Amino acid sequence: MRHADREPGADEPVLGRFPRPLRVLGYTALLGFALLYLLPFLLQLANSFKTDPDATANPMALPPDGGTLTSYRRLFGPAEGVENIPFLRWLGNSMLVTALVTAGRVLFDSMAGYALARIRFPGRRLLFAFVLAVMAVPGVVLLIPKFLVLKSFGMFDTYSGMILPLLVDAAGIFIMKQFFESVPREIEEAARIDGAGTFRIFWSVVLPMSRPSLITLTVLSFQGSWNEFTHFLVSTQSSEHDTLTTGLGHFVSGGLGSGTQYPLKLAAALVSTLPVAVLFFCFQRHFVRGANSGSSKG
């Protein structure tokens, strides 16, 4: 990391501070931009506490009388007199799929990354070229292909069809390979002399040293599978398999219910954003690492 070895005084700007009027102007511009990035979320929050007519009539106002919890009641429990959306089912499905996919990716990506980084075996170069090629294939061209293969395997509209194809991802393998290559070989050699086998070395020596990278991988896998949409769209059909993304997607694009129901939609979108948001605020460093894995030394 660059910041650690900065000499004292490095935080001083090279050319001295901006003159005062410019500084005020700069801060104003920044505040304006910050507001532009925050406002959609603030409006989402405010309007999720309104009634339908109120959200339509006064989208810019704060909720009147402290707001109503109707939308949230309709998401989480029976509300009187109005139809409910199966939000808890969506939430449960998202949690199940995300938990299994994240666990699978952390294990399988690090195993594959270790094999590519450290184990000498025939075909390794070829496999690595394969991973690079896979990373170039965009997800949206796989919609019909994935549907075809799941249908042929009898896995269409099943949990296994939703989960198995996501258990490994090439980008995660790449991150782990990159990390394992930075581990000094001497440590593994020492363990080998002590009589440890390949799996023991991987499991008891290398993995415990990999905590930062494993956290990055966990965080990115969680975010990726929680926000996954297209794969669930083409691998499922019945509403019992809806996740937060496909459920909300069908709901918003007009498959369910009637009227605009924006407060309800906004509340559902808000709740489905929360887990990733919490994760983001706790592990921001790791998200940044994910975004930067190409342009910094990670």
Next chain:
Amino acid sequence: MPSESTVGAKRRRGLREGAWGWLFAGPMVLVLGLFLVLPIAMALWVSLLHWDGQSNPFSGHADFVGLDNYRRLFAEDGLDRTLFAVSMRNTLYYVLLTVPLQTVLALFLAVLVNQRMLRGRGVLRTVFYFPSITSSIAISTVFLFLFQGSGAVNRMLGWVGVKGPNWFADPRGVVWLVLGRFGVDQPAPTAGGPLGLSWSEWFAGPSVAMCTLILMAVWTTSGTFMLIFLAALQDIPRELEEAAALDGVNRRQLLCNVTLPALRPVLFLVLTLGLISTWQVFDQVYVMGKGAPGNTTLTPAYLSYSAGFDNADYGQGAAIAFVLLGLILLLTTLQRWVLRERGGRPRRGPRSLKGARRAAR
């Protein structure tokens, strides 16, 4: 000279390592093979069929039509070609506007947030980056609400005396909308343009509805690219800037002659990442109107999906997917090649491509 037993032991060890290697890589080979390579191969076959999704496409009864599905996209006059041309036009404008806008905005934000004396840099970075990590479906829901006819955006425009359009219901192209102000009306569609779409439709520009998708894309992805620029800015050796300062340059010269040139490889990275990801726009289209109004938000990715899943013409859908795949692989190859030429960092492009796309989700 090694004795026979050590040679044997070495070979045994090599064999054992080989076995371990394939064992460790096994899950990866299995999953990527079964759910990525095999599907592509199957879809390549299906793109040569007329298949409605019902029968088994791999039995002898498959209705083999050769390159018909591709011909219908490029050479044969008809609805398929028109829709494909419209989707290409829409996406072309989407790409042409989104990529420069998000790059410039990201660079601007990165330079601002990189100011060393700025208070609250961390908070601002978080604020700008946060939209990038949220789900595209949730964000699309919010934007649908904000851009309603009487929604928050039009209210705010009203405060400054502008009457906002009915965003998502407005299929008019912005080029003709602007020209209309000067008394030039869109000519009636005539035959003659490429792919069976008239020139006046090709030059219509993005529709008002498409502009909301562009705004949303710029808003959600600029944070990710800001981070990439920020990392590059912090990688510029401080000595370089200090030397320039000693030479007596002013702020603008420092920015234009030292900082920006140092960012050139990253600028290219961001531009190509943007190009590659914008051609794939799908989720937003699905939630925000499925191509409506008047097919002006239709994109090739969505057209491929709806040809298969809505119209039960999976062969056609697969063909569109392969055309799109070809285009994107072309862009990726270009990116990998140029980044290799420039910095001798062959693996940079693809790695960050996935990272940035993932972070952008």
